[in-house]
Amino acid sequence: MNHHYLLQFDTSVLPLIDTDFLVIGSGSAGLRAAIQADHYGSVLLMTKSALKESNTRYAQGGIAVAMNVDDTIDSHVEDTLKAGVGICDPSAVQVMVEEGIERVGELIKWGAKFDKEGGTLGFAIEGAHQRRRVVHRGDATGIETTDVLVSHLQKQKRVKVVENAFAIDFITQDETCYGVIALVNDAVCWIRAKATILAAGGLGCVYQCTSNPEVATGDGFAAAWRAGCEMMDMEFVQFHPTTLFLDGAPHFLISEALRGEGGVLVNIRGEEFMGRYHELAELAPRDVVSRAILNEMQLTGFPCVYLDITHLLPDFIQSRFPTISHTCKHYGLDITKDLIPVRSGAHFMMGGVRTNLNAETNIKGLYACGEVACTGVHGANRLASNSLLECIVFGTRAAESAVIYTQSLDTNDMENVHVQTGNVHGTADSFDVESGKEKIRRLMWNGVGILRSEVELKTAHDILQDMAQPRCWSSITGFEFQNMLDVANLITEAAIIRKESRGAHYREDYPVRYDDHWKNHIVFCRDKQPRIVDECNRMRR
Numbered sequence: 001m002n003h004h005y006l007l008q009f010d011t012s013v014l015p016l017i018d019t020d021f022l023v024i025g026s027g028s029a030g031l032r033a034a035i036q037a038d039h040y041g042s043v044l045l046m047t048k049s050a051l052k053e054s055n056t057r058y059a060q061g062g063i064a065v066a067m068n069v070d071d072t073i074d075s076h077v078e079d080t081l082k083a084g085v086g087i088c089d090p091s092a093v094q095v096m097v098e099e100g101i102e103r104v105g106e107l108i109k110w111g112a113k114f115d116k117e118g119g120t121l122g123f124a125i126e127g128a129h130q131r132r133r134v135v136h137r138g139d140a141t142g143i144e145t146t147d148v149l150v151s152h153l154q155k156q157k158r159v160k161v162v163e164n165a166f167a168i169d170f171i172t173q174d175e176t177c178y179g180v181i182a183l184v185n186d187a188v189c190w191i192r193a194k195a196t197i198l199a200a201g202g203l204g205c206v207y208q209c210t211s212n213p214e215v216a217t218g219d220g221f222a223a224a225w226r227a228g229c230e231m232m233d234m235e236f237v238q239f240h241p242t243t244l245f246l247d248g249a250p251h252f253l254i255s256e257a258l259r260g261e262g263g264v265l266v267n268i269r270g271e272e273f274m275g276r277y278h279e280l281a282e283l284a285p286r287d288v289v290s291r292a293i294l295n296e297m298q299l300t301g302f303p304c305v306y307l308d309i310t311h312l313l314p315d316f317i318q319s320r321f322p323t324i325s326h327t328c329k330h331y332g333l334d335i336t337k338d339l340i341p342v343r344s345g346a347h348f349m350m351g352g353v354r355t356n357l358n359a360e361t362n363i364k365g366l367y368a369c370g371e372v373a374c375t376g377v378h379g380a381n382r383l384a385s386n387s388l389l390e391c392i393v394f395g396t397r398a399a400e401s402a403v404i405y406t407q408s409l410d411t412n413d414m415e416n417v418h419v420q421t422g423n424v425h426g427t428a429d430s431f432d433v434e435s436g437k438e439k440i441r442r443l444m445w446n447g448v449g450i451l452r453s454e455v456e457l458k459t460a461h462d463i464l465q466d467m468a469q470p471r472c473w474s475s476i477t478g479f480e481f482q483n484m485l486d487v488a489n490l491i492t493e494a495a496i497i498r499k500e501s502r503g504a505h506y507r508e509d510y511p512v513r514y515d516d517h518w519k520n521h522i523v524f525c526r527d528k529q530p531r532i533v534d535e536c537n538r539m540r541r
Contacts, residue, residue, distance in 0.1 A: 009181055011171060011419045015189040019044040019160070021402055022179055022193035024167050024220065027054035028388055029370025030199030031149035032103075032395030033402075037197070038156035040403045044191060045153075046165040046182065048200075048215050052146050055201050055212055055371060056388065059142030060255035060323065061126055062114075062134040064385035065104045066097060068123045071133050073097050080386060083128045083285055084379020085503045086519050087233075092376040095357055096386070096393050103392040104135065112148045113137060126260045126384035128285045134385045139255050139321040145388060166476050167219065170196065170227040170366065171419050177227065177366035178417045183476060192417075194409055195402035198224060198353065198361075199370040199395060203237075206484050206491070207346035208438075208445035211243050211253040217480040218487035220372040224353045225486060229361050231524040232374040232533075233351030235494035235505045238382050239450050240347035241289035244340065245304040249331045251345045254307060254324060256384050259283060261320065263309040265293065266339070268302040287381050287504045290344040294450050297343065306339035344450060348387060350378040350504065351494070354523060359398035362525075365405060369398040380503025433477045436467065440484050448492050453508045461492045494522050497530060 020041030023034045025048075034045045047053070066076040076097045081088050108114065114135045115122040123132035137144035153159055166183040171190060179193040200220025204212025225231050242254040242265075259265070259282040265274050277292040278284035284292075293305050309317060314336040318325050321335070328335050353361055353368040355375055361368055369375075370391045377390050447460035464485065473479050500515040501507050520534045 009188065009419075011190050011417065014181070015187065017044070017184075017189055017191045018193075019191065020194050020406060021399070022046070022191055022196045023199060024180065024197065025054065025199035025201055025370065025372070026051050026161075027056040027199060027201050027370055027391065028145055028149060029391035029395035029398075030054075030197070031146070031153055032392045033197045033199060033369060033399040034159050035149070035153055035156060036396050036399035037402060038158050041158065041194075041406065043156075043159040044162060044193070045159055046162045046167065046184075046191070048164070048166055048219070050163055051161055052150060053213060053215060054146070055204075055216060056391065057142045057146045058211065058213060058253060059145070059388055060139040060253055061257045061385045062124060062136030062141040063100075063104055063145070063388045064126075064129065064134050064383065065100050065389060066133055067101055067104065067121065067135070068131065068133050071123075071131050075130055076133060079129050080377065080383045081379070083381050083383035084377075085381060085514060086379065087502070087521065088379035089376025092357055095397075096375075096377045096390055099393045099396075100389040103396065104389070107145065107148055107392070110148050110152045112144055114141075114144070124257050124260050125283070126256045127283045127289065128280070128383055129283075134257070134260075136257065138319070139257060139323045141388070166479065167200070167223060168479055169223050170363075171417065172227050172363060173417050173419060175228065175362075176364040176413070178414055180223075192414060194365070194406040194411070194414070196366050197359075197398045197402055198366065198368045198372055199391075199398070200372045202371045203349050203487050204346040206440060206444050206488050207237075207449065208441040209243065209251050209343070210346040211240050211251055212346070217484050219480065219483045220368075221349075221352055221490070222483035222486040224361070224366075224368065224372070225490065225524070225526055227363060227366070228526050229363055229366070229368075230354040231352065231490055232354040232521050233380075233494075234349075234490045234524065235498050235522065236350035236378075236380050236503060237346055237491060238286055238348040238350060238504045239290040239344040241286055241293055241344050242307055242340075242342040243345035244328070244331075245343045246331050246333075246341060252327055253347075254340060254342050255321070256286070258307060258309055258321065258324070261309070262312055263307050265289075266306050266308055267296045268300045268305070273305075285381055286384065287506065290450050291506060293342070293344055304341045304343045307342050308339050309335060310337055310339070346445075346449075348382055350374070350380065350382055355394075357397070358401040359394050360401055365409075367398040367402050369394040380505060431471060433475075433481045436481050437484060439467070440464070440481075440488050444488055444491070448488070448495055451506055451508055452495055454496070457492060457496045461489070461496060464489050464492060490524055493530065494524070497522050
């Protein structure tokens with residue numbers, strides 16, 4: 001895979017900002033990490049947009065947690081492992097489920113007002129869960145979680161928040177991270193940190209149709225790869241089955257909770273179809289539902305299917321799903337009476353920066369948590385509503401690990417860091433960045449999407465390689481294009497290598513699923529050949 005430097009810089013002449021802990025990203029993982037690190041030193045939390053703008057904010061369904069009276073840790077672990085179809089890390093899943101109970105309890109203690117039934121927490125059920133275990137605040141759990149974490153963060157004394165700041169590349173020397181080169185107030189600077197926690201979110205905007213906000217261009221994934229981080233399971237991109245499909249409307253997420261409460265998918269002919277694809281029908285795993293929807297669209301020659309919840313009581317619909325109801329009404333749909341047109345969209349990356357149970361990467365001083373990390377909890381297919389749980393559990397763990405690292409750090413090493421790029425040739429002056437981004441999105445949607453094949457994957461790979469020309473970027477849009485290109489290459493190369501169908505990765509030319517030969521992980525590292533590691537051979541330090 002080709003790589004070209006994004007920017008020429010010399011750390012000896014750049015403006016310097018010093019902090020003990022640098023947190024990149026303001027989703028639930030980054031916020032929770034910053035809150036934890038505040039107890040031990042100065043924290044700088046930088047975010048690409050506004051403090052509250054992240055994938056977390058758009059999460060509707062809730063947080064899966066084994067707190068219901070008839071639920072158990074073992075049952076939640078079992079459902080998570082089953083959804084991940086053989087390649088979850090069982091130890092990581094156990095950690096997430098066990099520690100998640102305390103982390104959710106903290107959110108409630110800090111003021112989270114999750115819905116109640118009869119004075120106790122109310123639990124919803126979603127796809128591939130055996131039991132009702134999803135705590136929620138209507139269909140706006142992400143907003144509630146974000147607001148609570150931000151409120152608690154603002155009570156901390158040593159956290160400084162820098163909004164509209166863009167992390168370009170990590171500063172590394174001798175396989176150790178010393179912060180990032182960043183654009184802050186339109187000026188390039190070096191944010192030097194004893195420990196850096198990457199929580200930069202997702203990459204859905206690499207695809208033409210996505211539930212993700214515009215900021216999710218894969219920046220953290222790409223910067224980590226360029227820094228020499230190991231990247232794992234990059235072929236596993238989850239497509240959410242139901243996003244709103246209306247002219248002039250965004251690809252707004254239509255929560256899986258609607259199906260959990262009895263919503264039914266029908267095609268343009270009005271036929272219910274999920275029973276033909278899986279015994280759990282509407283509550284089948286997301287990859288199954290996404291492929292079923294795509295197949296029904298192809299069979300009927302129609303660009304979407306419909307979600308029907310009109311048989312539910314109107315008062316229940318409006319109280320349980322106020323955000324969806326309001327948004328659809330804005331576009332002329334009354335979901336108590338009208339069918340909701342939906343199709344699938346890129347939603348969540350199961351893979352990412354390879355970490356161990358302590359959120360450590362293979363680069364010293366650099367930690368990863370949240371969607372940008374591959375902790376091993378999701379395997380080939382994320383169980384619904386496990387993402388926010390993973391964020392708050394491993395965000396906490398990342399900060400705890402960073403604290404231990406800084407306590408044994410020789411700060412004299414930081415004073416001796418001097419990094420300068422090699423020569424860069426080429427220019428971006430005449431390159432149409434927005435057209436380049438759209439070309440990547442179309443290419444990934446058509447060739448590296450819900451259904452894949454060798455021919456389409458290799459065609460996409462060849463085009464992506466041709467797009468990788470030496471260019472010097474000076475704007476955020478240019479950096480975003482480079483990041484999207486790097487990430488698209490990683491996803492495509494991993495999808496070519498995995499010659500089977502498993503979870504969210506479905507190869508039409510290898511329809512036999514779950515080949516034992518592939519019960520393992522594909523790991524990339526810059527300037528090295530991809531390698532295969534087995535389930536138990538996870539990185540440990």
